[in-house]
Amino acid sequence: MAGEAQNTVWPLPKFSFSVTIDGTKTSFQEVTGLEVEAQIIEYRAGDSKAFSTIKMPGIQKSGNVTLKKGVFAKDNAFWVWFKQNSLNTIKRVNVVISLLDQAGAPTMVWTLENAWPTKITGTDLKADGNEVAVETIELAHEGMTIANG
Numbered sequence: 001m002a003g004e005a006q007n008t009v010w011p012l013p014k015f016s017f018s019v020t021i022d023g024t025k026t027s028f029q030e031v032t033g034l035e036v037e038a039q040i041i042e043y044r045a046g047d048s049k050a051f052s053t054i055k056m057p058g059i060q061k062s063g064n065v066t067l068k069k070g071v072f073a074k075d076n077a078f079w080v081w082f083k084q085n086s087l088n089t090i091k092r093v094n095v096v097i098s099l100l101d102q103a104g105a106p107t108m109v110w111t112l113e114n115a116w117p118t119k120i121t122g123t124d125l126k127a128d129g130n131e132v133a134v135e136t137i138e139l140a141h142e143g144m145t146i147a148n149g
Contacts, residue, residue, distance in 0.1 A: 039061060070134055
C-alpha cells in the first residue's frame with residue numbers, strides 16, 4: 001500500500017560467483033550440486049506399541065559438485081589433473097566457491113574439502129551450432145563447509 005515502508009531485504013542473485021581451486025582462481029559458467037544430506041537410520045524395538053519405526057540421522061554424505069566452463073585453447077589443466085587418478089592416489093585439493101555481492105565481496109562461501117575430479121565431459125560439437133564450447137568437470141569431495149563472507 002502507498003505510504004508503507006518497503007522491505008529492503010532481498011535474496012542474493014546467483015549470477016556473480018568465483019571459484020578457487022587449490023589457490024588458483026578459475027572462471028566458470030555454472031556450479032551445481034552444492035548439497036549435503038544425512039542418511040536415515042530406521043529403528044523399532046521389538047516391544048514397541050507403535051506399528052512404525054522411528055527415524056534418526058545417520059552418516060552425512062555430500063553429492064558431487066559439477067562445474068562448467070568455456071573451452072580455451074591450450075587449457076587442459078583439468079585433463080592433466082584427471083589423468084593423475086590411479087587406484088587410491090590422486091591430488092586432493094580444497095575448492096572454495098563464493099557467492100559475490102555487488103561490490104565483488106564474498107557473501108556466502110562453500111568450501112569443498114579434499115576434492116578431486118571424478119568425471120570430465122568435453123564439449124559437444126555441432127557443425128551448425130552457434131554456442132560457446134563448454135566442458136564439464138565433476139568433483140567428488142570429503143565434506144563441505146558453509147560460511148558467511
